Amino acid sequence: MKQLTFYFDFVSPYAYLAFERLPQALQGLSYTVRYQPVLLAGLLQHHGQRAPAELEPKRVWIYRQVAWQAHRLGVPLRMPAAHPFNPLSLLRLALACPEAGDTPNRHVCEKVFRHVWEGGLAADDPARLAALAAELAPRQDPAGDAVKQALRHATEEAARRGVFGVPTIEVDGRLFWGLDSLDMLAACLGGEPWFDGPQWDDAARVPLGVTFGRP
Structure with a gap:
């Protein structure tokens, strides 16, 4: 049985859709999942990337595509009152x-994802956050130093392992990024011979050519 690590941030609509879609995408395969929250902003900063929402036309396109993907997959989705928001x-x-x-x-991840992505309300509204915390009854103090350090460490470790965005799923040291990688992940878990060939490693050996946007 393979163990998957699902790296995610609740701020990402693609992470929400991948979370909802994962059981169907991997149906019939033998695996367990470790759900690992990470701070997307920390990953972006580590790798020197801009947030998708910082480019207005891209932000609008993402929301349109996400709405279509949710419709196509049959996943309930209503954008929160404002996006992006602080997911800490x-x-x-x-x-x-x-x-x-x-x-x-x-179960916990599902409750939080649906708090954000169903209902169209403010994800960071203090009253809603308090109600969610009361429902989940955390065993630790969410505002305590131990939890803060755990999130910081998880984000740093994910970046060290090559995670640059969410959702990312890791299995046997291989990283599968994005909602559209679920089919590829399923093929890998299902024993597709392609993954035993040279193509995976060869892709990492392609030399870097032109660097756009740099002097």
Whole structure:
């Protein structure tokens, strides 16, 4: 049985859709999932990337594509009242639910994802956050230093392993990024011979050519 690590940030609509789609995409395969919250902003800063929402035409396109993908997949989705928002409170709440040193289970992640992506309300509204925390009854203090450090460490470790965005799923040291990588992940778990050939490693050996946007 393979263990997958699902790296995500609740701020990402693609992470939400991948979370909802994962059981269907991998149906019939043998695996377990470790759900690992990370701070997307920290990953972007580490790798020197701009946030997608910083480019207005791209931001609008993402929202349109996400709405279409949700419609096509049959996943309920309504954009929160404002996006992006600061996801730190939600990430820390999720990490505070299990015992120290563990990661949240699927039930906790589902509750938080749906808090954000169903209903069209403000994801960071203090009253809604308080109600969500009361429902989840975290075992640790979400505002405590231990939880804050756990999120910081998880983000740094993910970046060290090559994670540059969310959702990313890791299995056997291989990283599968994005909602549209679920089919590729399923093929890998299903024993597709392509993954035993040279193509995976060869792709990493292509030399860098022109660097756009740099002097």
